[in-house]
Amino acid sequence: MSVTVPSHPKYLCVVRDVTARMARIGGMTEETSGQVKLAVDEACANVIKHTYRGDTTKRIVVKFRMAPEAFEVIIEDTGPRVDPEAVKGRDLDDIKPGGLGIHFIKRVFDVVAFDQTKTKGNRLRLIKNMEKTDEDRHNHS
Amino acid sequence: MKIDITIAEGVPIVAISGEIDMSTSTLLRTHLLELVGEKRPLVLIDFTYVSYIDSSGIATFVEGLKGMMHYGGKLKFVAIPANIAEIFSFSKLDKVFEMYGSVNDVLDR
Numbered sequence: 558m559s560v561t562v563p564s565h566p567k568y569l570c571v572v573r574d575v576t577a578r579m580a581r582i583g584g585m586t587e588e589t590s591g592q593v594k595l596a597v598d599e600a601c602a603n604v605i606k607h608t609y610r611g612d613t614t615k616r617i618v619v620k621f622r623m624a625p626e627a628f629e630v631i632i633e634d635t636g637p638r639v640d641p642e643a644v645k646g647r648d649l650d651d652i653k654p655g656g657l658g659i660h661f662i663k664r665v666f667d668v669v670a671f672d673q674t675k676t677k678g679n680r681l682r683l684i685k686n687m688e689k690t691d692e693d694r695h696n697h698s
Numbered sequence: 699m700k701i702d703i704t705i706a707e708g709v710p711i712v713a714i715s716g717e718i719d720m721s722t723s724t725l726l727r728t729h730l731l732e733l734v735g736e737k738r739p740l741v742l743i744d745f746t747y748v749s750y751i752d753s754s755g756i757a758t759f760v761e762g763l764k765g766m767m768h769y770g771g772k773l774k775f776v777a778i779p780a781n782i783a784e785i786f787s788f789s790k791l792d793k794v795f796e797m798y799g800s801v802n803d804v805l806d807r
Contacts, residue, residue, distance in 0.1 A: 566721035
């Protein structure tokens with residue numbers, strides 16, 4: 558399952574809606590799906606702001622992979638290579654505008670990593686390990 | 699997102715409805731910084747109908763607050779839904795912004 562949107566902020570609502578629904582289909586609670594929605598929104602906003610530098614004529618591809626043990630979101634762009642070391646948020650105790658997005662991403666996803674094998678553009682992999690519910694444990698015991 | 703600004707007892711009340719995100723926070727910033735430019739001593743943000751906020755929206759409020767602090771102004775939030783309050787709390791901003799249950803709680807009417 559994937560969705561491709563123009564790199565314009567007005568399409569971020571489409572990414573959010575799809576992400577939230579996929580998270581719910583994947584078995585997440587409303588609270589967790591809200592956190593996943595915010596995280597993916599922030600990741601795509603970073604692509605628009607930092608990678609494409611506000612160019613609204615590009616494309617962002619968001620792919621979803623669901624498995625019982627993990628929920629994976631892959632975000633691809635065609636912009637210049639991102640230096641993973643440069644993706645840092647501000648200290649949360651340092652109150653100033655900006656620098657929060659990466660914190661929202663890392664609080665809900667267990668893996669946040671750029672695919673270094675991609676030679677053109679960027680591929681950000683976000684993986685959330687799914688916790689087993691009591692019902693799952695019962696069914697597998 | 700929609701913004702309605704009314705004045706009650708001389709205090710601007712900025713009522714926002716809908717989603718505050720990268721595409722809408724610029725409009726919010728324009729309105730908020732206009733009030734900061736007028737050196738309003740108190741500005742209320744009514745979150746009753748806000749369904750979503752991202753980091754750009756939060757940054758806008760931090761910028762507004764910092765601008766008001768320069769002249770001793772106060773930026774106060776009212777009626778914040780639980781899902782929005784949680785985001786401010788995670789960002790450690792729930793101690794920075796003053797939050798109230800309703801407009802009446804602030805204006806004491």
